[in-house]
Amino acid sequence: MKHFQPRTMKNFVQRAGAAHRSLVILFLFLYPLAAFAHKRGGEAIGFASGFEHPISGLDHILAMVAVGMWGAQLGAPAMWVLPVVFPMVMAFGGMMGLMGIKLPGIELCIALSALALGFAVFREARPKLWIAAIIVGFFAIAHGHAHGTELPLGASGVLYSIGFVIATGLLHALGIGIGLVHRWPAGRIALRFAGAIVAVGGVFFLWKAISGEPV
Amino acid sequence: MRMHRPRSILFWLTLAITLIVTPSAQAHLMNTGFGPFYDGLTHLFVTPEDLLPVIALALLAGLRGPRFGRAVLFALPVAWLVGSAAGLLLAPQVTLPVAETIVTIALGALLAADCPLPFAAVGGLAILLGLLHGSLNGSELPKTNASGQISVVGVAAALFVVVSLLAGQAASVRVPWVRIAVRVAGSWIAAIGLLLLGWSLH
Numbered sequence: 045m046k047h048f049q050p051r052t053m054k055n056f057v058q059r060a061g062a063a064h065r066s067l068v069i070l071f072l073f074l075y076p077l078a079a080f081a082h083k084r085g086g087e088a089i090g091f092a093s094g095f096e097h098p099i100s101g102l103d104h105i106l107a108m109v110a111v112g113m114w115g116a117q118l119g120a121p122a123m124w125v126l127p128v129v130f131p132m133v134m135a136f137g138g139m140m141g142l143m144g145i146k147l148p149g150i151e152l153c154i155a156l157s158a159l160a161l162g163f164a165v166f167r168e169a170r171p172k173l174w175i176a177a178i179i180v181g182f183f184a185i186a187h188g189h190a191h192g193t194e195l196p197l198g199a200s201g202v203l204y205s206i207g208f209v210i211a212t213g214l215l216h217a218l219g220i221g222i223g224l225v226h227r228w229p230a231g232r233i234a235l236r237f238a239g240a241i242v243a244v245g246g247v248f249f250l251w252k253a254i255s256g257e258p259v
Numbered sequence: 260m261r262m263h264r265p266r267s268i269l270f271w272l273t274l275a276i277t278l279i280v281t282p283s284a285q286a287h288l289m290n291t292g293f294g295p296f297y298d299g300l301t302h303l304f305v306t307p308e309d310l311l312p313v314i315a316l317a318l319l320a321g322l323r324g325p326r327f328g329r330a331v332l333f334a335l336p337v338a339w340l341v342g343s344a345a346g347l348l349l350a351p352q353v354t355l356p357v358a359e360t361i362v363t364i365a366l367g368a369l370l371a372a373d374c375p376l377p378f379a380a381v382g383g384l385a386i387l388l389g390l391l392h393g394s395l396n397g398s399e400l401p402k403t404n405a406s407g408q409i410s411v412v413g414v415a416a417a418l419f420v421v422v423s424l425l426a427g428q429a430a431s432v433r434v435p436w437v438r439i440a441v442r443v444a445g446s447w448i449a450a451i452g453l454l455l456l457g458w459s460l461h
Contacts, residue, residue, distance in 0.1 A: 124439040128371050128446045135450035142457030192457060201458035202307045205451045213447055 094207025097191060098215060103154050103249045104187055108212060110161035110242045111180055112219020113235060117165060117226050122173055127216045129177060130184050131209055137185035138208075141192020150193075151253040153186035159246025165223075165239025168232075295406035299413025302396075303421065308359055308455075309392050310421070315366035315448045316388055317422040318441050320381050321429025322373060328426030330378065331385045335422055336415040338389025339396075343411040346397020355395060356459045362388060364452035370445025373438070 098104055115126040140147070160179065163169075171179075191208070222238065225231025303309055313335070320331040366384065369376065376384075396414060400407030432438050 124436075124443075128439070128442050131443075131446050131450035132368070132371065132453065135453035139453045139457035139460075142454070142461050144461075192454075201455060202451075205454035205458070206307060208454065209447045209450045212450075213443065 091203040091207040094204035095211045097195070097208055098211040102245065103158055104191075105215060106158040106242045106245045106249075107154065107161055107183060107187060108215035109219035109222065110158065110165055110239070111183075112216040112221070113165050113223040113238065113242075114161055114169075114176070114180075114219075115216075116220045116223020117168060117235060118170060118173075118176065122176055123220065123223075125173065125177065126180055127213065127220065130180060130216060131213055133181045133184040134188035134191075134212060135209065137188025137190075138192035138195075139188075140185075141189040142195060143192075147186070147189050150186050150190050152250070153183060154190055155246055155249035155253040157183035157186060157246070159243050159250055162239045162242030162244070162246050166236050166243055167239075168236065295409040296413040296416075298406075299410030299415075300417045302410065302414055303417040308356075308363075309396070311448050311451060312359075312363045312366050312388055312392070313418060313421055314425060315363065315370050315445055316381075316384060317425035318429045318444060319366065319370045319374075319376070320385070320422075321426035322370070322432070322438065322441060323376065323378075323381060325430045327378060327381045328422070328430050330382045331426060332419065332422045334382050334385040335389045336418040338386040339393035339418055340389075340411060340415050342390040342393025342395075343397035343400070343414070344393075344408075345390075346394035347400055347407055347411070348397075351398065355391075357456065358391065359395070360452050360455045360459060362391060364449050364456065367445045367447070367449030367452055371442050371449055372445075373442055 098108065111126055111130060115123045161183070164179075195204070223235060226235050303313070316331060316335065317328070320327040366388070393411075393414075397407075397411065400410060429441055432441065
């Protein structure tokens, strides 16, 4: 009995300690810290990270703003057709990226988009509306696909998508806002100059894409 | 036993911190603390999956004119109530993310295209949307007491408010660029739906 009592107490303490440890581990597993861990990496946890994604890469920003500038330069109906069509086409590309459908030469297309759209603004190119829509749509799919493949699964795909689309739309609106200076002679020159800057940025990104260096 | 006290304190401290700082569970129904009616009322505004197609339909109906807006104003909440009742009474808990997303994409694209739908088509879309989302809502509500039924009335009230505000504003649009802005909103909703479809099929 003397021998039995201490062993029982020891077993009890050990069992209690094990139960406590198990409970702590259980609560720590239940506590969803993993979701918060995504935030600093800019991954998909909600509206803020979705909003941040399109404005986190200069190549994307240049192309989105250039679309708006070119639309404003072309005037109606292109000025409102492009912002209506572009988000849907880009999201379609994003959907393909999310579904794992591979497209070749995406980085080259993105670099080319800044170059081509910037050059179009610089040259005040005025193609037919359907040609402009096809050019912009082609680049929209490339940008959307790149975004889609970069998106990891997160806590809230809905809020992420809302943030993503709103940021993209606001970049277009910014481009349209800049492009409205086209109405004045000095603004027209300034807009062409802005197009040249976008095109030079496109050349830089094209060089990066061809040399395989990370942008 | 005394030598184990620090470990015990550590355990209770960990437990207390975990319980205090753990975020609220992301259950489907909002818990406002004001009762089931207000839970239902708030539900629509914190559930983008439900709110986005409602916004698209309300704006689409408003752009077509006041008669279309009035039809959706009554058809959508009633269909939502009927769907919720069916889901509450009959269905087990189900989720149809792809079907919900496809409806959102379709409504957003119709709004973006400013599609001249006939009256019956707009009414049919309202009934379809109400029955689909209502039944999904209803299947997730508590079935053991009356709170689920009361919260459904709150959801219907929220729908009535959202549709009346948005359809009324869209119906009164006279300036061309505002109409374009409404269409851009439709393209954004369709774009969000397309991304969601990608998430669903990832």
